[in-house]
Structure formats: C-alpha cells, structure tokens
Amino acid sequence: MLSWNEIRNRALLFSREWAGETRETGEYQTFWDDFFNIFGIRRRSVALYQKKVELLGGGRGFIDLFWPGTFLAEHKSAGQDLDAAFAQATDYFAGLTEEQRPRFVAVTDYKRMRLYDLEGEGGVVQTDFDLKDLAKHIRLFAFVAGYEVRQYRDENPVNAKAVRAIARLYEALIVSLYPKEAIDKLLTRLVFCFFADDTGIFNKDAFRTYLEYMTKEDGSDVGAHLSLIFQTLNTPVERRQTTTDEDLASLQYVNGGLFVEPLPALFGTSEIRRTLISCTEFDWSGVSPGIFGSMFQSVMDDDARHDLGAHYTSEKNISKVISGLFLDELKNELEQAGTNHAKLQSLWQKIGNIALLDPACGCGNFLVVAYRELRRLELEILKRLYKKEVEAGQSQLPFDVARLSKLSVDRMYGIEILPFPAEIARLSLWLVDHMANIELGDYFGQPFAKLPITEQPHIVCGNALQLDWETIVPKGKLSYILGNPPFIGSRVMDAMQKADMHSVFGRLRDVGFLDYVTAWYMRAAQYIQGTSIHCAFVSTNSISQGEQVGILWEALHTLGIHIFFAHKTFKWANEAPGKAAVYCVIIGFAQSKPLRARLFDYEDISGEPHEIEISEINPYLIPASENIIVRNRQKPLCAVPEMSFGNMPRDGGFLILDESEREILLREHPVAEKFVRLYMGAQEFLHNEKRYCLWLVDAQPQELAALSTIMRRIDAVKLMRSMSAAASTRAMAQTPGLFAQRTQPKTDYVLIPRVSSENRRYVPMGFFSKETIVSDSCLALPSATLYHFGILESEMHMAWMRQVCGRLESRYRYSKDIVYNNFPWPENPSEQIVEDIEEKAQAVLDARKQFPNATLADLYNPETMPKVLLDAHAALDRAVDKAYGVRSFENELKRLEFLFGMYQKYLAVAPPAKSEAQS
Secondary structure (H helix, E strand, C coil), X not given: CCCHHHHHHHHHHHHHHCXXXXXXXXXXXXXXXXXXXXXXXXXXXXXXXXXXXXXXXCCEEEEEEEECCCEEEEECCCCCCHHHHHHHHHHHHHHCCCCCCCCEEEEECCCEEEEEECCCCCCCEEEEEEHHHHHHHHHHHHHHHCCEECCCCCCCHHHHHHHHHHHHHHHHHHHCCCCHHHHHHHHHXXXXXXXXXXXCCCCCCHHHHHHHHHCCCCCCCHHHHHHHHHHHHCCCHHHCCCCCCHHHHCCCCCXXXXXXXXXXXXXXXXXXXXXXXXXXXXXXXXXXXCHHHHHHHHCCCHHHHHHHCCCCCCHHHHHHHHHHHHHHHHHHHHHHHCCCHHHHHHHHHHHHCCCEEECCCCCCHHHHHHHHHHHHHHHHHHHHHCHHHHHCCCCCXXXXXXXXXXXXXXXXXXXXXXXXXXXXXXXXHHHHHHHHHHHHHHHHCCCCCCCCCCCCCEEEECCCCCCCXXXXXXXXXXXXXXXXXXXXXXXXXXXXXXXXXXXXXCCCCCHHHCCCCHHHHHHHHHHCCCCCCEEEEEEEHHHHCHHHHHHHHHHHHCCCCEEEEEEEEEECCXXXXXXCCCEEEEEEEECCCCCCEEEEECCCCCCCCEEEEECCCCCCCCCCCCCCCCCCCCCCCCCCCCCEECEECCCCCCCEECHHHHHHHHHHCHHHHHHEEEEECHHHHHHCCCEEEECCCCCCHHHHHCCHHHHHHHHHHHHHHHCCCCHHHHHXXXXXXXXXXXXXXXXXXXXXXXXECCCCCCCCCEEECCCCEEECCEEEEECCCHHHHHHHCCHHHHHHHHHHCEEECCEEECCHHHHHCCCCCCCCCCHHHHHHHHHHHHHHHHHHHCCCCCCHHHHCCCCCCXXXXXXXHXXXXXXXXXXXXXXXXXXXXXXXXHHHHHHHHHHCCCCCCCCCCCC
16 A cells, blocks of 8 residues: 555656546546556556446446546546536446446546545535645545545534624623633633523523513623623522512522632623524524533633643544544444444443543543543433333333433543643533533433432542652553643743652653653653553644654653554644644654554644554654664764764844845955855755855954954854853853854765755765755765665655654654664665665656756756656655665655564664663
C-alpha cells in the first residue's frame, strides 16, 4: 500500500501527462490504466473495460470502466456534457445486480472530473474539479488504494451559535461594568436556565416567558428578577413561601450547589435585557453540554488562556480519542451481539462498570462526550432487549424507567486546578445525564428528570501533578484515563510548573527539555502499574518528534508502557472564539502490549485520517519497533563530515546590510569592501534574496577606526548587547564587531535550511563558497562532496528527516544532532555507486540551473516543480536506493522500516549517543 505522499506525487505526474488529451476513444483505456497506477494498483486486477449490460428500455450498453460493487467510470471527449455522462452511467444500474452496483461513479472529459459518492453522508455527494487539480482531491479516491477513511462529525452548528450568544452576553455585561470576577458564575447559571427551558427541567420556555413579560423593556429590573429566579431554584418546594409568584413557584428545586452563592447585584440595561432574551430564542436542547468549555474560554482573557495552556477540544477531536480508547471496541461488541440477549446483558453490565478519569478535565468536555456516547450505547442495548415490550405497547413495563440505566455520573472522575471550570464540569455532566434520561424516558414513554440533583461526578479541584490519584479514584475501580493536558512548552513554563515536572520525573537528567504535557503521560504510567487501565491523551506533536521522544519514551518504556493506537499530526480544531492553531497527536497507551495496533495517518493535516493496522507503533508514530529511539548525538553515527550551525549575530541587526545599505557603505568607504560578505540564510537561499554582513574577524583596529559608518554600527551593537537581560549577551559587548557565535566553515560547504515547508517532497540544499557567511537559520556541512549532497537530497534521507525531526508548527525543523548525526548512511558503497550518485546529484543541480529566474521555493513547490527537476530527483533516488542494496520500496512505511532497521544495526557497534538534548 503506497503512502499518501507517494500517491499525491504520482497524481501530479498523471495530471501533467494527460493535460493535452481530448479524445474519448483510443486513449481512455490507457488513461484509466495510468490512473490506477497512481495507487500502485494494476487495473486489470480489479476493473474491466466495456462491460456489457442490458438496459432498462431494451438493448445493450457498454460500461467504459467497471469495478463490480465499487466503481464505475464513464469517459467522454473534451467539452462533452458531464451531466449527460452521469445519466448514462446510472442507466447501466438496471442491468446490474444489487451486489454489482458501485458506490462510486466518475465521469470525465480529460479536462474535468466529477466523482459521485452514492452513499455519502446525507445522500449522494458530488465533487467537481479540474483534472490538473487531481492531486488536491486524490483522497476522494481512497477506496482505490484500499485505505479505510475514518470520518468524525463536525460540530453541530447550534453549538457555535450558542458560544457566540454567550460571548455577546459577556460583552454586554462587561460594558455595564458588572464585576468581572462574578461574570463567569452568572453566565453558568444563565446557561443552565437556557438548557432547562428547552429540555423539560422547566416548563417549556418558562424562563424566556418570565423575562419577556415580567421585566421592564429598559432592563432596569432584570437583575432583581434573576436574583428571584436563582433564589427559587435553590429553595426546596416545601420551604418556599406560600405567596411565591406562580411562575416562580413552577420552577423545580435544583440543588447541586449551583445557585447557593449570592452574586453581586446586576443593574440591567435595555441592551442586557435584549441580549439575554435573544439567547433564549433558539433551541438549546440541540446544544452539546460540551460548549460549556468554549463558553468558559470565551470569558477568559488571552493571558490567562496562555498561562493555563487552555485549549478546549472540539467534539470531533474528542471522538478521535474515545473511539480509539474504547468506543470502537464497544460498538464492535454491540454489532457482534446482534439481538442475543445474553451477549447484550453482558455488554450492558460491562458498560455500566466503566469509570473514567480526566486528570486535566477543565470544563469536563472529554467526560461529557464520553458519558453521552456510553449512554447512547446503553440505550441501543435497551432497545434491543425490550423491543417486543415497546412494540406491544404495554402501559406497564416490568421496571421503573427512572432506575433502569446502569450508568451514572458518579463514575466520572476529573481533576482541575481552577475552581470555576471544575464547577462547570460538574454541571455539564449533570446536564448530559439529564438529556440522556430524556432520550431514555421518551423511548419507553415515561419521561422523567432526576431532581433534585443527587448523583454527582467526582471533580476534584487541585494540581493533578501534586495529588495522589489513588485518593481520587482507587485504580482498581478505574477503566480509562483520557484528556488533553495543558499545552505549555519547555521554554515557557513558570517556576511552579517546572517544580511539577521535577516532582513527577524525579532525577531524570533531561527533564528540562520536556513539554509540560509529558508529566501527565508519566504520572498516568506510574498510576496504571499492575492494571489493565488504558489511557489516551491529546498532545502537541512535539512529544513524538525531535529530542523529546528519546527522553520521554525511554522513561515510559522502563514502566512497561506500549502504544496501542495513535493519530499522527493533525490540525487542532475547537469551538471557541479566537481559537488557537495547534498541531496535535493523539496517543493511546497501556501496560499491556496490543495484539494489533491502530495508526491513523493524515494526508491533509486538516482533513480526515485513514486507518492502518500494524503490529506495533514506534514513539515516532510509525510502524516500527517501539524500542528504537533516536537520541541526540554529538558526532555522526557514520564516517561522514561533521555538520555545524550557522553563525549567530545577536547584533540587533546592525551587522547585517541589505543591498541599498551595502551600496551606501561602499560609496562612503570603498576600502570597506573586503569586510562585506554575502550573508546567506534560509530566506535568502530559498527566495533568491540578497543580504550582506560585516565580517570583521580579521579587521585591524586602525582600519575600523577610519571607517566611521562601520564604527557607528559597532557602537550600536555594543549598546544593544550591554543592555541585554542575558549575562552571556552582555559579556559579548566587549567584542561588538564580531558575531556572537562564529562557526563559519573553512572550506566550501553544503547549506541546509533549518526550517522548511512540510509541503516539499525534498528540502532544498545547495553548495556555497567558504566566502559566503552562513546564518544561524541554516546548517553547514563543510567539505561535502556531490556524493554527500546526493544522499542528503534523496528520498531516503527525506523519509528519515520527516520522521525524526522536530517541527515548527507543521514545518520541518532539521537538526544536526537528531537528524543528521543519527542518519544511517549506505554501508561501504563501491566507487561505481558513489560515482553514479555524484552524477545524478549533479543532474539535480543542472536541472535547477535551467530555471534561472525561479526561486528554490518555486522549484520545490509540489504544484509547480518542473518535470525535469522531478525526474532528476527520481533518478537520484533510484541511485541512492541502489547504494543501500534495494531497488525500490513499496511505500514510505517500508522505507522507514528499512532505515530504522539499519539504524538499529549501526547502534550495535557505534559509541552511545550523548544524553544532553541539543538541536
């Protein structure tokens, strides 16, 4: 099975190859042969040409391309009507059996393509695109490659509408100068009332009607009436005054602590009243209680949100966690149980015993969604168990529906460091339980509500990394741990968070390089020792890349931890206003080693994943031995030149010149030309831009004293450095004419950008003279030959780099200590093989020269990469593969398995890597 990167690259070549074709006949069979080859599939093994079928009105037809039960294609000449082509394709269905009828139908005229999914979500899904854009839409054809594409539902639009309504109400309260510290509690109470109005807790629209008819239009008495409502909800019916207003008296007693605390008086306005009433004007029964988290985020300021690492997860992403953790398994058991009562009863009991812990629960989104899905599963079991009784219309069921459910929110456990979101979590769980009870009661014809609130989830307010989890829930009672711990990088943690890290990891030497989220992995691993508890966390993708992998997973492996499912990098999505762009992974782990592991890969990090079943998952989230971990290495694993960092100026920009500044300097001081060097960074290299620098390493004092313009710049550097908060920078003020760190190669070198777009198949590299100063945005490989360049620019090295490098967002961050120094080079290549690689490497450089006006960014853009350059790289790839003793690889996963195997072999004879984390 080919990887999606390989499939996408083949699709680009296919589009270019067929760009000029127009005829329906003659070439269409070659067209579809080539199309199936995009996916590494031989067309004749799955599909037929000119399949004869009987038409509904009599006569016979011939299907252009037919894959029974899966795919049908109708091919037309350029410019013909695709609607008519689709009508012709569906006419063939009358002559096909039910099993033969395909799910997918494609029509094309070489320039345009249209794909129909006849069983898409919500009905037939039609997608139109130009053939030149096939690569952008190639994942629509996942069925050809044999990939199973997992779809997770997007948010209900009502949820987003609810969050916006709460945000508007918050703004109105802020404008009125209502005390900010009380707004969150007021909004929580109001949201409860919105839900209660539409979910049977109150009489339908009782809250809305009261506000509309009992408050003045100018809003002046809104606060007083809200206080009356809250006081009534907090008073048992038997203790209410006999003279209580009839509308207030109809409200249920809630309890649960929500309405206990007095709030500051609200002096309303017409705007507050209007905004408040507008919040009641849509149906809150369709809103997930999970929006409470987004509501809370909408009332937090940006600084607080950053400090707490608060990124509230969308239901779509929560579904990815709970599906892999337990929901898929339970649904499979339900499917296998069918209508067998014994199996259904056993599964019901199993679900009823499930207990969950979210040790960074925030507002409880994970627990809320997980509990809701468990209740839905239970309801489906009950429908199957009592189908006959319900269909018989018995008025008296053999049980009390209100006591029927085996699930309870008191099996939901959470830890949250702040009191307010902890309260939100409790309320959210009670609301989702209430909504599940409504569904249960409606099905059996006995609606009920559990009031006053008696069952309570166990949400503890405290620091999860300092608490003993066993005091919250004994591990013998727990089934699963899940959540999304705080996203705080190693370099931005405060003193308390660093203390938490040391508390969890003890004397681990490199703990300072780990992100905060890793502490939850370690604490969970420690807690689940000797149990069958399974865990799954959403995390920033940094923990499966670069130096953190070795530090974290070596520690976890000592505790016997294995990964049983994982989602590779995807783009974070949540419901909250101003949501952050974060790149995440999901990792499921336990002490038991899985019989099979499930890996979810993303061709498009904003799209849907496809699932791969494998024997084990490596900490880099690839199909490889879990014990292979790449640690920082100060020297190369193989006998190759040593790589160095570029030169770091730390000069405030005063030693760097653009072209106009260089011209002005040389007009004033022509003799300064020997001090001005071409300065090459990643931006300049990739985009054909020019900058220069003052390189004063060998300058004599008397020479500089005569160059007033340069001296002014040196004085500015000295002032900048001397005012720095960093002691190391202040010390450098003593040599203001020199770069802070100087690592300039003494020979010509190959330049490698440290950060490069993840969309490029190859990271561009290039040769430079030792006279060109390399900046710290790049790495340099001195004394590199064409052979070294060829290996580094090959698919073999790129595959390695993609897996083990760190990332800046989703962009590749090339590292000498992780990527280069650990790369397994070919073993003892012959002179002929070296010469062949050098020849193919030169061909890549020559291909670039054919486009003198194009930047490397243009040349290596996958959508604009010239065919001559792509072909040159393909030839180089074949030559490098041959150096490793292989002709080709079925896909990138096989290539990585090979590379990690070589790496493991080389480790057996290599000196151990240094433990210090450097990048």
